Amino acid sequence: METQKPARRRETEDRRHEGIVSGVEGFNERGRKAARDKELHDSVELFTGKAVAARNAVLHALPEAPELRKRAYRIKQETMANLDRYLEQMADNVEARGGKVFFAEDGEAVVRYIGDLARRKGAKVVTKSKSMATEEIELNRRLEEDYADLDLEIVETDLGEWIAQLAGDHPSHIVGPILHMNRKRITEVLSQAAGEELPPDVEALGSFARKRLREKFLAADIGVTGANFGVAETGTVATITNEGNARLVTSVPPVHVIVMGIEKLVPRFEDLSVFVRLLARSGTGQKLTVYTNFITGPRDEGELDGAEELHLILMDNGRSKLLGTEFEEALYCIRCGACLNVCPVYRQTGGHAYGSTYSGPIGAVITPLLKGQKDAKDLPHASSLCGACWEACPVGIPLHELLLKLRNQQVEEGMKGKGETLAFKGFENTMKNPALYKISGKAGRLVQKPLKKDGSVRPLPGPLGAWTDSRDLPPLAEKPFRDLWKEGI
Amino acid sequence: MRVLRRLGVDVIYPERQTCCGQPAFNSGFFDETRSVGRHFIDVFEKERFDYVVCPSGSCTTMVSHYYPFIFEDLPDERERSEALGGRVREFSDFLVNVMGANASDLGAHHEAQAVFHTGCHQRRELGLLREPRELLENVEGLNLVGWEKEELCCGFGGTFSVKMPAVSTAMADEKIKALENSGADTLISGDSSCLMHLKGRLQRTGHDTRVLHLAQVLDQKNGG
Amino acid sequence: MAGRTEFLETIRHRTQAGRYKPTHAPDVAWTPKDEPRESAWIEDPPARFLEELEVLGGHGRRVTTLEEAREYVLALAREREAKLLVRWDVPELEELGVDRPLGDEGVEVALWRNLEDFREVAGRADIGLSTARWAIAETGSLVLEGGPGRGRTVTLLPPTHVAVVSVEGVLRTVPEAIGKYAGGEAGGLPANVSFHTGPSRSGDIEMSIFVGMHGPGDVHVILVG
Numbered sequence: 001m002e003t004q005k006p007a008r009r010r011e012t013e014d015r016r017h018e019g020i021v022s023g024v025e026g027f028n029e030r031g032r033k034a035a036r037d038k039e040l041h042d043s044v045e046l047f048t049g050k051a052v053a054a055r056n057a058v059l060h061a062l063p064e065a066p067e068l069r070k071r072a073y074r075i076k077q078e079t080m081a082n083l084d085r086y087l088e089q090m091a092d093n094v095e096a097r098g099g100k101v102f103f104a105e106d107g108e109a110v111v112r113y114i115g116d117l118a119r120r121k122g123a124k125v126v127t128k129s130k131s132m133a134t135e136e137i138e139l140n141r142r143l144e145e146d147y148a149d150l151d152l153e154i155v156e157t158d159l160g161e162w163i164a165q166l167a168g169d170h171p172s173h174i175v176g177p178i179l180h181m182n183r184k185r186i187t188e189v190l191s192q193a194a195g196e197e198l199p200p201d202v203e204a205l206g207s208f209a210r211k212r213l214r215e216k217f218l219a220a221d222i223g224v225t226g227a228n229f230g231v232a233e234t235g236t237v238a239t240i241t242n243e244g245n246a247r248l249v250t251s252v253p254p255v256h257v258i259v260m261g262i263e264k265l266v267p268r269f270e271d272l273s274v275f276v277r278l279l280a281r282s283g284t285g286q287k288l289t290v291y292t293n294f295i296t297g298p299r300d301e302g303e304l305d306g307a308e309e310l311h312l313i314l315m316d317n318g319r320s321k322l323l324g325t326e327f328e329e330a331l332y333c334i335r336c337g338a339c340l341n342v343c344p345v346y347r348q349t350g351g352h353a354y355g356s357t358y359s360g361p362i363g364a365v366i367t368p369l370l371k372g373q374k375d376a377k378d379l380p381h382a383s384s385l386c387g388a389c390w391e392a393c394p395v396g397i398p399l400h401e402l403l404l405k406l407r408n409q410q411v412e413e414g415m416k417g418k419g420e421t422l423a424f425k426g427f428e429n430t431m432k433n434p435a436l437y438k439i440s441g442k443a444g445r446l447v448q449k450p451l452k453k454d455g456s457v458r459p460l461p462g463p464l465g466a467w468t469d470s471r472d473l474p475p476l477a478e479k480p481f482r483d484l485w486k487e488g489i
Numbered sequence: 490m491r492v493l494r495r496l497g498v499d500v501i502y503p504e505r506q507t508c509c510g511q512p513a514f515n516s517g518f519f520d521e522t523r524s525v526g527r528h529f530i531d532v533f534e535k536e537r538f539d540y541v542v543c544p545s546g547s548c549t550t551m552v553s554h555y556y557p558f559i560f561e562d563l564p565d566e567r568e569r570s571e572a573l574g575g576r577v578r579e580f581s582d583f584l585v586n587v588m589g590a591n592a593s594d595l596g597a598h599h600e601a602q603a604v605f606h607t608g609c610h611q612r613r614e615l616g617l618l619r620e621p622r623e624l625l626e627n628v629e630g631l632n633l634v635g636w637e638k639e640e641l642c643c644g645f646g647g648t649f650s651v652k653m654p655a656v657s658t659a660m661a662d663e664k665i666k667a668l669e670n671s672g673a674d675t676l677i678s679g680d681s682s683c684l685m686h687l688k689g690r691l692q693r694t695g696h697d698t699r700v701l702h703l704a705q706v707l708d709q710k711n712g713g
Numbered sequence: 714m715a716g717r718t719e720f721l722e723t724i725r726h727r728t729q730a731g732r733y734k735p736t737h738a739p740d741v742a743w744t745p746k747d748e749p750r751e752s753a754w755i756e757d758p759p760a761r762f763l764e765e766l767e768v769l770g771g772h773g774r775r776v777t778t779l780e781e782a783r784e785y786v787l788a789l790a791r792e793r794e795a796k797l798l799v800r801w802d803v804p805e806l807e808e809l810g811v812d813r814p815l816g817d818e819g820v821e822v823a824l825w826r827n828l829e830d831f832r833e834v835a836g837r838a839d840i841g842l843s844t845a846r847w848a849i850a851e852t853g854s855l856v857l858e859g860g861p862g863r864g865r866t867v868t869l870l871p872p873t874h875v876a877v878v879s880v881e882g883v884l885r886t887v888p889e890a891i892g893k894y895a896g897g898e899a900g901g902l903p904a905n906v907s908f909h910t911g912p913s914r915s916g917d918i919e920m921s922i923f924v925g926m927h928g929p930g931d932v933h934v935i936l937v938g
Contacts, residue, residue, distance in 0.1 A: 032655030047920060059742030061750035066735075066743045073733045084724040091717065097904070103720035159926060160917035176917065183919050206915065206923035213927065218832045234902050244869055244913040244928025251865040251905075252832065262724075269902075270895035273888040287852045288887065291928065292908040294894075300904040302861025304831045320724050344642040348659040382653060384646025384660070385515060386609035391736045391743075398734055401558070407517025416517075424513045428521035432528040434505040466654035471661070471689030485502045616737030616744075 027378040030353035031345075040180055044350045047179045051341040054285020055392075062281065068274050072395045075271050076332035079263075080323055086232035086265050087314060093235025097297025099310035106317045107137025110259055113313060114139070114224065115147040121255060123152065123221035129239065129246035130158040131226025132174065132335055133259045133315060136357045136370075139224075140165070155216045157245035159209055166193050172351030172359065174337035175283050180350055213245075223249035223307070227260035228334070229275055230312075233268045236296045237312065240279060242289050250295055256307035263319050263331040275334060282394040283336035318370035326405055330365050332395045339389035339399060345382060354379065361389035361399045368406055373415060380406035441480050448475050492707045493542065495595055496588050500542075505532045509551040515647035519559050523566075526556050530569050540587065541577045544704055546611025546680050549579040554614050579611060581620040581679055581703060592627035592707060599709045600630040601675040601699065604668060606687070608680030609642050621679055621703055628706060636671035638663070645686035661690040668698065675699040677706055751851070758850035758883040759936050765853030769911030770924065771932040773853075775880065779809055782877050782935045786811045789933060790820050790840060793873055799823040799834055800842035802862030809877060811842070825864040835864065841871040841929070848883045848934065849890050852910050855934065856890055859905030868909065874929040880938030 034040055059065045079086055091101040104110045118126065126143075128134065140154045156162045160177035164170060167189045171177030178186070187200040190208055198204055225246055229238040237258050239246035250256050266275060272294075280286045299306030322328050340346050340360030351359035356367040356376065364383060368376040380403050389399040410416060430436045467473060493500050510525035529552070533541060543549040556570035584590045605625060611617050625633045644650065644660025651657075664687060668676060676691075676698055678684050688700040736743050755761050763773035776782050786809070790798060798815060800806050802825045812822045823834045835841070843863065847856035855876050859865050868874050884890050894902055913928030924930040 028653045028655050031653060031659070035655065035659035043919075050920065056742055060745075062742075063745065063749040063752040065749075066745060069743055070733060070735075084721045087724065088717075088721060101717075103716045105720065157927070158917075159915045159923075163917070176920070178917055179920075186918055202918050202921040202923050205918055206926065210926060214836070217927070218836055236902060242913070243915045243926040245926075247865065247869050247907065248927055251869065268895065270891060273891040273895075276891075277887055286910075288854055288908060288910045290910050290913055292854075292910070294902070294906045295904065296902045296906075297904050300860055303859060303863075303865075303904065304825060304828055305835075305864055305866050306859060306905055314720075316720065316723075323724060344644065344660050344663070345653075345656055347641075348656055348663065380517075381649065382656070384609075384642050384644055384649045384657070386642035386646070387613040388609070388640070388642065390734075391613050391738050391741050396733055396735075404515070404517065407515075408519045409517070411517045411519070420516070421518075424516060424518040424521050427513055428518075428524045431507040431510060431525040434507055437507040466651040467689070469654060470658040470693060471686065472692040473689055474685060481502075482504055485504070613736065613738045616739050618739055 026355060027349075027353060027382045030355065031349040031382070034349040034353050039182060040350055041348070043179050043182065044347055047173070047176050048341040048347050051175070051285065051337075055282055055338060055341070058281045058285045058287060062277075065281075068278055069394055069396050071274050072278055072334075073332065075266055075274065076395060079265055079267055080328055080331055082267075083262065083265065083320075083323060086267055087262060089232040090230055090235055090265060091312075091314070093232070094297060094310070094312050095235075097235055099235070099297045099312055102311065102313045104313050104315045104317075107139070107142070107315075110134075110137055110313055110315055111139060111142045111146060113311075114222075114257055115143055115150070117255070117257065117311065118143070118147065118150055118152055118222060121221060123150070123255075125216060125219045126152055126154045126222045126224055127157050127216055127220040127249045127253065128154060128161075128223075129225045129241065129249045130156070130161050130177070131224070131259055132357060133226045133261050133317075134224065135171070137315075137317060139259070153216075155213070155220075157213055157217065157243075157249060158241070159206070159243060162209065162213065163189055166190070170352070173340055174335055174358075174360075180352065217245075217248045217252055220249070220253040222255045222257060223253040224257045224259065225249055227258050227264050228279065229272060230260050230265045231267075231269050231272065232265055234296055236269060236294050238272060238276065239291075239293045239295070240276065240289050241291050241293075242284070242286075244291050247291050247293055250293065250307065251305050254308045255311070256295075256298070256309070257311045257313065259313045259315055261319060262314050262316055263333075278394040279334050279336050282338045282392070322369055327365075327369055327402060329397045330362075330369055330402055332397050333362050333366070334395060335362075336394060338392040338394065342388040342392040343383075344386060344388065345384065354382065361403075365399055365402045365406065373406070373410060373413065377410070377415065380410065438480070438482070441476065444476050492584075492595060492704055496584070496590050498588070501536055501538060503532050503536050509548045511547060511551045511555075512647050514551065514555060514559065515649070523559055523563075526559060526570070527566065530556070530566070530573055533573060534569065539576065540583060541573070542580055542583045543577060544580045544679065544702065545682070546579050546608040546615060546617070547682060549577055550610035550614040552577045579615060579617060579679065581624055582615065582617050584707075585620040585623055590624075592624045593629075595707055596710050597627070597707045598629040599706050602632045602634060602673045603675035603677050604634055604636040604639075604671050604673040606643060606664070606676060606678040606680075606683055607639070608678060608683050611679060612640065621677075624703070624707060625677065631706070634671050634673055636667045636673065638667055643683045643687055645682050647682070650686060657686075658690060661687055662694075665691060665694065665696065673698070675701060677701050677703055679703045755850050755885045758885050759880050761850040762848050762853055762883050762934075762936065765850070766911065766932075766934055767853075769853055771853065771911045771934065773934045773936065775936040777938065779937060782937050783809055783811050783814070785933075785935050786842065786875060786877075787814055787818070789873070789875060790815055791818070793839055793931075795820050795839035795873075797821045797823060797834075797838045798840040798842055799825065799838040799864070799867050799871065801844060801864065801867060802826040803844055805844045805877065806842060825862055825867055831864065831866060835866040835870040838867075838871040840873045840875060841867040841869075843868050843874070843876050845876045845878045845934075846882065847890055847893065848878050848936070849885075849887055849908070850883055851886045854887075854890070854908045854910040856893075857907045857909060858903045859907070860903050865905055865907070868907075869928050872925060872929055873931040873933070874909075875933040875935065877935045877937060880936045883936065
């Protein structure tokens with residue numbers, strides 16, 4: 001198939017355009033700023049607190065919740081073990097219903113496909129419903145740059161995503177994308193779009209958004225969505241929202257494009273019964289979201305609305321290399337956001353500190369896996385490994401263990417600095433040798449003598465200074481326990 | 490030690506023991522951890538005992554849950570670590586579930602208004618929420634109160650505390666805020682790493698909260 | 714198809730990762746402690762459906778005759794001062810017989826049939842009237858099947874949506890509803906099946922709920938039978 005060359009190619013060295021801006025020192029610094037931003041901190045606290053309470057209430061109430069969690073894990077495990085077969089089945093079924101299927105190795109392929117499609121259709125307006133996959137590949141920006149001659153108007157239709165788009169900002173939470181924006185800022189942004197001062201109340205702001213986005217919904221030539229789930233058995237794609245924007249994006253324009261990560265597949269339609277319930281309950285504390293929508297191919301004969309042309313893009317973008325590895329479980333994620341809500345680190349820093357499309361525990365895991373560890377070195381360390389994420393995950397992904405494995409991978413790939421490597425070599429040698437251990441204890445006591453000030457040791461040099469900058473350090477006990485034991489305690 | 494003896498337990502302290510290896514483990518240095526782990530298993534295998542009691546939820550979990558994890562591909566060590574892991578018990582777990590002990594049996598007496606912090610490993614891997622509370626509720630003179638968001642991690646996380654110090658400190662501050670709101674004058678925990686972290690921050694921020702390990706509280710007999 | 718074969722080649726393998734690990738923390742949803750609230754068998758699905766719908770801010774009514782259902786629709790049109798009502802082109806709504814009475818009261822009724830510009834009609838309508846294939850008691854949901862005469866945007870664009878549902882179509886649970894479409898192959902499913910659960914909403918502005926974001930904010934369900 002001949003694909004036209006895009007109008008303009010831009011070489012970008014800047015890693016920022018890959019969606020990641022993280023370096024070794026990045027997370028702590030951004031985290032520090034975020035934790036000090038009282039307003040942001042309060043918003044994050046409010047949102048996550050409410051989300052956790054709602055989620056606990058609605059999951060506690062469901063007797064089969066523990067069983068669903070187990071089933072979800074097994075279904076995903078089964079899916080990944082046979083992903084090629086299920087993808088093939090999905091593709092065959094979508095095609096049997098008259099849809100088109102495209103296998104995209106990476107973001108670039110997706111951009112080209114959609115751009116070329118838009119060109120062929122002479123499209124002017126594209127409406128999008130919320131899709132993390134399209135954020136991951138920065139679809140909007142790349143379409144606007146690489147297909148600039150088409151003068152496409154690409155409109156996010158989820159209220160939060162639209163406001164972020166207007167503000168030139170990025171979402172900071174999977175479910176509540178603009179929880180970091182306060183009402184004043186939102187009013188500013190919407191007033192600018194409206195061309196007049198809007199009152200800062202939810203009714204007025206919401207009504208304006210509804211009206212303005214309504215115009216876009218109805219004018220759209222192409223609708224682009226993600227897929228919350230894909231069903232291999234039937235070729236069905238599920239979109240799940242509360243606002244109804246996905247329904248309008250998929251019902252009004254004559255062309256519907258779905259960008260689906262290959263890991264979103266489940267084998268059978270009945271498997272959806274497990275996942276739509278878990279996603280709603282775990283993500284927003286609802287029994288079901290307002291619109292749980294199942295699309296199987298383009299519109300049926302005789303339908304007046306719904307897509308005439310359906311394009312399913314099955315996107316890899318780094319997922320397949322996780323299959324069969326110790327990191328495979330990271331692909332089981334259903335993007336509910338529960339791990340963000342319970343994470344004590346996320347609650348201090350908010351989403352932007354992670355510098356990636358995906359934040360929170362799941363972000364800390366899949367960003368290095370999809371983008372490569374070198375571009376996200378500090379993310380596996382952005383965690384105290386408390387395990388709350390694993391506990392909250394409705395699929396049972398042991399995120400805290402995956403973070404540990406990522407840290408180990410950094411060691412194995414020689415990504416650790418000399419200092420730290422030597423330090424832990426020293427640790428190893430001391431700890432496996434009791435005589436050395438005793439001596440190091442003695443040495444420690446000697447060294448701390450001049451540093452002891454009214455019951456605590458400070459300040460400490462080097463990396464340990466990071467402790468003493470903000471905390472006191474209790475001194476080692478005068479006598480080690482071993483000596484007390486010998487004396488007959 | 491004293492508490493265990495008071496319950497009639499015969500206690501052995503293997504002198505060659507060093508550390509469970511968790512600091513290396515948390516930083517991703519699995520090979521080094523295995524080395525330390527082998528030493529640990531060697532030392533303890535040499536003794537004859539029914540249980541290994543550990544006054545720390547995180548160290549207990551390291552041995553019972555994470556030794557099999559790091560030795561996953563080494564069947565011999567894995568078997569040994571699973572065998573040992575089955576006999577390692579966290580302090581409050583041992584007292585309540587193995588010894589069926591009660592704080593009144595110990596004659597524990599400590600006057601204070603206190604909150605209890607359950608370490609993350611104790612909460613999630615070991616599932617021991619009830620045991621420390623049961624023990625503390627029967628300590629004479631002790632008023633155990635609840636505090637908000639008690640499931641939140643204290644922010645220590647081993648090397649996390651020095652790798653991401655600003656975030657780690659912010660997490661400690663969150664706990665301290667909850668502590669202030671609870672009106673407690675004492676913080677008790679079964680995990681010394683959490684205690685060290687929170688005490689370090691409490692002191693630096695000018696709080697005079699008493700910080701004690703569970704065993705210290707149970708050991709006190711005369712009002713503290 | 715070269716793209717497909719290569720793509721799938723990189724994926725053929727067998728997994729060896731992952732052993733499911735249950736959580737041991739006793740205070741989280743996965744460790745049941747007391748009697749879960751939703752464990753009771755739903756004795757009266759229609760009643761439960763109406764309850765759940767009310768909680769969501771929707772309006773439900775059970776009636777015994779089609780006449781009563783018709784009255785409800787007429788009263789609603791009056792209350793909303795509707796000028797245009799668009800409805801599904803299905804026999805049940807034909808039988809409902811609202812077209813003439815509405816016309817008499819000056820309300821235009823558009824049928825979902827042979828429309829030049831469906832956007833214009835559904836976009837201008839004050840009320841969208843449809844039936845529903847099923848309803849789900851445990852959640853207060855409607856199960857809408859697309860197809861000829863059953864416009865998707867009828868249930869989305871107008872600010873008010875009213876659905877007439879046979880009481881026999883009220884299922885108890887979500888799994889039951891999904892089960893109605895499971896076990897078939899692609900050929901069997903309608904191109905669109907949608908569960909609508911209450912009015913459209915958004916919480917994106919400082920978590921304050923705005924009702925009627927992109928879909929109808931005013932939802933009515935009449936259970937007949």
